[in-house]
Amino acid sequence: MKTTRKDFIKSAAVLGIGSLSMSLQAKSGFISAAPEGIKPVNGKYSLPALGYAYNALEPFIDARTMEIHHTKHHQAYINKLNEAMEKEPSLKNMELEEILMNIQAQPESVRSVLRNHGGGHWNHSYFWTLLKTNTQMGPKFTKLVNNSFGSTEAFKKEFEKQAMRVFGSGWAWVLDQNGKLIIITTPNQDNPMMEMGVSPDQKGKPLLGIDIWEHAYYLKYQNKRADYVNAFWSVLNWDQVEQNINK
Numbered sequence: 233m234k235t236t237r238k239d240f241i242k243s244a245a246v247l248g249i250g251s252l253s254m255s256l257q258a259k260s261g262f263i264s265a266a267p268e269g270i271k272p273v274n275g276k277y278s279l280p281a282l283g284y285a286y287n288a289l290e291p292f293i294d295a296r297t298m299e300i301h302h303t304k305h306h307q308a309y310i311n312k313l314n315e316a317m318e319k320e321p322s323l324k325n326m327e328l329e330e331i332l333m334n335i336q337a338q339p340e341s342v343r344s345v346l347r348n349h350g351g352g353h354w355n356h357s358y359f360w361t362l363l364k365t366n367t368q369m370g371p372k373f374t375k376l377v378n379n380s381f382g383s384t385e386a387f388k389k390e391f392e393k394q395a396m397r398v399f400g401s402g403w404a405w406v407l408d409q410n411g412k413l414i415i416i417t418t419p420n421q422d423n424p425m426m427e428m429g430v431s432p433d434q435k436g437k438p439l440l441g442i443d444i445w446e447h448a449y450y451l452k453y454q455n456k457r458a459d460y461v462n463a464f465w466s467v468l469n470w471d472q473v474e475q476n477i478n479k
């Protein structure tokens with residue numbers, strides 16, 4: 233059955249997820265930081281600007297990795313997504329979040345492309361907003377963490393454990409379930425918005441996520457994923473996370 237935005241809002245309301253305003257972000261009950269470029273213009277998606285230099289995250293994430301990740305990997309997801317949009321003109325009237333929330337209802341000819349490349353575009357657009365050095369965990373997130381995990385240390389340990397458990401490529405997410413934080417992982421470019429791969433009790437508003445694909449860290453960290461995950465704390469934009477709580 234197709235999930236409409238209205239249905240999603242209803243289920244989000246039942247779960248008490250977020251405060252729902254009429255903005256696109258709130259309408260879905262999901263989007264916590266709709267980045268620039270996430271909406272198609274004339275039926276085409278485009279690469280969003282990072283808003284910071286490729287070397288801004290040094291020495292934790294190197295400039296070369298950021299440039300390739302942004303201009304090659306992210307661009308490739310967008311290119312494939314746009315090819316699917318060309319094949320199925322009906323998609324041009326839908327926003328990406330709507331497509332992803334109803335992925336099973338999309339035409340079979342483009343469904344896997346939408347899942348993998350539409351998911352890739354959304355995930356990366358979201359991820360870029362979460363990166364900035366020299367920020368501190370805010371009071372609202374600290375409170376959520378303490379209520380859900382007991383301490384910041386326990387939260388970080390659990391997040392790192394989950395990130396390390398991702399087999400192959402995927403993402404780890406921190407979701408807000410009406411004041412309770414949960415950590416989930418998704419394979420490939422799936423995300424918590426998608427109806428498959430994420431059970432109902434794993435739904436919630438994403439406050440942050442980490443890209444666990446090797447392309448996010450291999451040049452600097454090679455096979456040492458743990459070092460990359462640990463470095464993530466030094467580039468996580470806690471100001472954005474704090475803002476995401478209110479969206």
Ligand SMILES: [Fe+2]
Nearest residue numbers: 305443445448
């Ligand atoms: Fe990536």
